[in-house]
Amino acid sequence: MKPHTPDSSARAALIIVLVFVLLWEGGVRLFSVPVYLLPAPSTILLTLAQNASMYAQATLLTVGEALAGLLLGVLAGVIIAVLLTLVPHIEAGVMSLAIMIKSTPLVAIAPLLTLWLGFGVLPKIIITALLTFFPVLVNVISGLQRVDGALLDLFRSWRASRWKLFLYLRLPSAVPYIFAALKISAPLAITGAVVAEWTGASGGLGRVMWLAYANLNLPYLFAPIVILAAIGISLYRLLAHAERRLVFWLPSSTVE
Amino acid sequence: MDLTVSCLSHVYPGRKTRPALEAVDFTVPSGQFVALVGPSGCGKSTLLRLIASLIQPTAGRIEIDGGLTPSQAAAAQHIAWMSQSPALLPWLTARDNIAILRRVLPEGTRLRLSPDEALSMVGLEAAAEAYPFTLSGGMQQRLALARLLTLDSSLWLMDEPFAALDELTRERLSQDLLELWQPLRPTVLWVTHNIYEALRLANRVLVFTPQPGRIAADIDVPLPYPREEADPAFQQVLLQVRQALSLNRNQYEAAHA
Ligand SMILES: Nc1ncnc2c1ncn2[C@@H]1O[C@H](COP(=O)(O)OP(=O)(O)OP(=O)(O)O)[C@@H](O)[C@H]1O
Numbered sequence A: 001m002k003p004h005t006p007d008s009s010a011r012a013a014l015i016i017v018l019v020f021v022l023l024w025e026g027g028v029r030l031f032s033v034p035v036y037l038l039p040a041p042s043t044i045l046l047t048l049a050q051n052a053s054m055y056a057q058a059t060l061l062t063v064g065e066a067l068a069g070l071l072l073g074v075l076a077g078v079i080i081a082v083l084l085t086l087v088p089h090i091e092a093g094v095m096s097l098a099i100m101i102k103s104t105p106l107v108a109i110a111p112l113l114t115l116w117l118g119f120g121v122l123p124k125i126i127i128t129a130l131l132t133f134f135p136v137l138v139n140v141i142s143g144l145q146r147v148d149g150a151l152l153d154l155f156r157s158w159r160a161s162r163w164k165l166f167l168y169l170r171l172p173s174a175v176p177y178i179f180a181a182l183k184i185s186a187p188l189a190i191t192g193a194v195v196a197e198w199t200g201a202s203g204g205l206g207r208v209m210w211l212a213y214a215n216l217n218l219p220y221l222f223a224p225i226v227i228l229a230a231i232g233i234s235l236y237r238l239l240a241h242a243e244r245r246l247v248f249w250l251p252s253s254t255v256e
Numbered sequence B: 001m002d003l004t005v006s007c008l009s010h011v012y013p014g015r016k017t018r019p020a021l022e023a024v025d026f027t028v029p030s031g032q033f034v035a036l037v038g039p040s041g042c043g044k045s046t047l048l049r050l051i052a053s054l055i056q057p058t059a060g061r062i063e064i065d066g067g068l069t070p071s072q073a074a075a076a077q078h079i080a081w082m083s084q085s086p087a088l089l090p091w092l093t094a095r096d097n098i099a100i101l102r103r104v105l106p107e108g109t110r111l112r113l114s115p116d117e118a119l120s121m122v123g124l125e126a127a128a129e130a131y132p133f134t135l136s137g138g139m140q141q142r143l144a145l146a147r148l149l150t151l152d153s154s155l156w157l158m159d160e161p162f163a164a165l166d167e168l169t170r171e172r173l174s175q176d177l178l179e180l181w182q183p184l185r186p187t188v189l190w191v192t193h194n195i196y197e198a199l200r201l202a203n204r205v206l207v208f209t210p211q212p213g214r215i216a217a218d219i220d221v222p223l224p225y226p227r228e229e230a231d232p233a234f235q236q237v238l239l240q241v242r243q244a245l246s247l248n249r250n251q252y253e254a255a256h257a
């Protein structure tokens, strides 16, 4: 058996994707599937190439909204987690509020926000932030609180102040958990921005997809999916790379 | 630094029927090396954690340095505590794991050594830039020892510090520890399951009964260093400790039959 290196598994992933695309292309051609049901990969790529600048513009907007919302969600999640760790008796109250927000379906909030805030980018950023903040909050709280017992005892034997305990032990212990959260939240951010645009926007991939859907123009609808998949994979790999650099003391937890 | 423990008892919350320690009394003069031995679960770690003021006793008193409470003594950085786990910060290099003391300890705390001096005392100068996960278990425990030496403390509470290491490494480390102890002469409480280790290191052995822990025997070890296991005097003390341990095991079994 060959050793399982990141390189060889990347190659394997590429081969799996290629086989999938070839089967799809072959199937569509073999059974002459009409384009209004399922376009072939070649048709989708052609649409993508012919409308490159339109898609590029929409992608920029969507990714911008997603990243802004993710940043906001991560900041909010980390800050609230830190507050809850430093002031533990408010935890129950804040957590039930967070779970309430988390349990409200996105499809219910998105149109409301559009109604209140219009078709601009702000409601998209807010929805993305709401969607991404919960995994960050939960993970960072675990990270800050699940500190190695022997280390905790050691810091206590040194009479470290609460603040120093936080800064030199709890916070660094939480870094791996922040990455775990980001790997969940980053794809969510993209989904959030697209769904928010779908419910009413002046631009972005979600808007393009909604228009294509309304006209039953499937190649136009599928092209953004290809773009979104590429963005999702790139984001994930970027995070995995950053994780390996920053959390060097743990064995890699990322499948690549 | 002397230590007086009087009528010390500890019951963990939710374990009312089984105290961990019951009415423990002993006095340790400054500079003595005391080994604590006893069956598993008899409360040795609990005793050390009480003295380090990591937990509060349910009854009894502990006086350190002629009248300080454990928490006053700890606040004055008189106490250094070390356990079986090296408890190193994985994101810091060996040197930084010691240098962090400067930042974590209260402002103005005196330290005995610089990080590099401490590393060279335990023979780790070449590993200063290494991260803990790249060090062997023995080296990690040496690093923890270097960190302990850096503290300017005169009461060392050591809870089976080398128990997770193999026999050979463990013997070498305890020999090194003895050499570091002799010039500094801190008071040491050393928990161990290894009677030979206890007798190679300690001036005195306190044998505990099974849970609830009480002192079953207080045995002097009036032998010069370095100690030879083949020495008849060594064998004699060994026999004494063995007898105290098996005696109280028999009593325990009789009581619980
Ligand atoms: N945090 C805790 N909560 C409840 N019970 C505890 C706790 N820590 C220890 N105990 C109990 O107190 C008793 C004494 O425990 P302790 O760890 O002091 O024993 P020990 O002598 O150090 O044992 P060993 O030699 O196995 O390390 C045991 O019965 C143990 O189960």
Ligand SMILES: [Mg+2]
Binding pocket: B044, B045, B046, B159
């Ligand atoms: Mg123990």
